[in-house]
Amino acid sequence: MKILATADSHFGYEFGRTSQAKNQSIQKMFDVYQEVMKQAKSERVDLVLHGGDMFNRSQPKEKIISEAYNIIRNLAEDGIPFIGIPGNHDRSKLPESLLNFISKDIYLLSKFSAIEIEDLVILGFPFIGKDPRVILSKTYNLAKSSPQKSFLILCHQLFDGAMFGPHQHVFKNKSDTLVTTDLPENVRLILSGHIHRAQSLQNRRVFYTGSLERTSFMEIVEPKGYLLINLEDDYLDVKFQKIETSPxxxxxxxxxxxxxxxxxxxxxxxxxxxxxxxxxxxxxxxxxxxxxxxxxxxxxxxxxxxxxxxxxxxxxxxxxxxxxxxxxxxxx
Ligand SMILES: [Mn+2]
CATH class of the missing domain: 3.30.160 (Double Stranded RNA Binding Domain)
Incomplete structure (x- = not known):
């Protein structure tokens, strides 16, 4: 199965002081995302994932919501399923949309869901601020009870060892940093948003896709892109695909x-x-x-x-x- 994963698109984010600059930065984010979705089509992926912070605010303007959801709808119309979870910027909830009802291939989650696509179970967790370890226990139980199935976690959390910012700060051994080593082997992959720097952690089992555009000077040293994943029964390959971002x-x-x-x-x-x-x-x-x-x-x-x-x-x-x-x- 071929999967394309992104996160932290922060649609509606305004960069700069003038209204012209702000509008340009909003548009740039949509253009970049649209470009990546074109890649999803030309790469003929089976699934597109979004790891949270889709919107920059928890109550985005109508215009911002519809532009974002239109891109997702186009994708589904081409037969590519989409699963998105809310991040902390979305306040753990994505804006309600008819999209969830009119298309069987679009999952805009605002609560935990297990979605089966082919032989893969995607466990989508909205951002959890307090005691996120419930993600590990829930996944553990589900994966143990179905050992013949493969599992993928889609979430928006801090993982142990995550590196952040130009000073290379590392999150470690905190009550909210997750360690995945005890999860059963059929939990093949953990994809997360939250940290805007693309990186792999914990023995290449946890991946941050990174953001698509830099939303802060803290990200100045980071290249931007998305992940292309090839996941088979006996095979896993994750590639970082770099894209051009605003200098x-x-x-x-x-x-x-x-x-x-x-x-x-x-x-x-x-x-x-x-x-x-x-x-x-x-x-x-x-x-x-x-x-x-x-x-x-x-x-x-x-x-x-x-x-x-x-x-x-x-x-x-x-x-x-x-x-x-x-x-x-x-x-x-
Ligand atoms: Mn974010």
Missing amino acids: MEVKELDITNVNQISKLIEQHYPDNSIRTQLRFFGRKLTEDEIKFLWSYLPAKEFPLISFSPKKPSHILRKLYNNKKKNFQFEAS
Whole structure:
């Protein structure tokens, strides 16, 4: 069985300050998702999964819901089943839709469900904030009672060893980090959203698909993509398929000996297509300079500025400069 998995599409997410920038970022997310669904069709997958945080807010605008669900409906019309679970941003509930009723191939879950597709049982768990270990016990019991079947968990949780952010923080040994080693062998695969960085954990049994677009500068070092999975009785292959995302960069500008920042900004501020965070250090900005920034930057696409009297962290810049080297899909 061939499966395509994504998560954390955060439909409706607005990046930037101007309304033009916000609308563009909303559209970009839909365009990327549509592109990935085209891949699902051309790869002739048997199933598409979404690991939660489909929407950025728990009550998205009508327009956002219908655009997202239209993409899913198109997929089902081509005979490809879709299963989506809600994440923490969805407040563990996906917006109600007639889609759930008109198509037998679309599962937009707002409560735990076991769905059988061919020989595979997909256990879909909406995000659980408190005591998520119930996922492990429930799965254990179901898998033990049907040893002849294969199981796949679709969820939106923290797993032990998950790595997050440019400082490579690792979640470990917490009450809400899950360890899957005790699950029976017929639990073949665990797919999760939540951590936006694609990675495999716990002996390549747990996979984060990662998000499709960066929603924060915390994700600057991460390549983005989706997972293509080949799952047979005696065979499992998971591939990370990289996709192009909106460029993002951090500019750190030393203004100690700069009298007029306007020239510096005009020279260093990049073209419209790049999401840039400007970080100033060396001295404080004057009132006139702040006024200049606020009048100059809103005309541009993605003005994000942070003011720091000290030299900013080297870590982010170092990781950014070596972002290709630093990324490991096979992190454990
Ligand atoms: Mn998310």
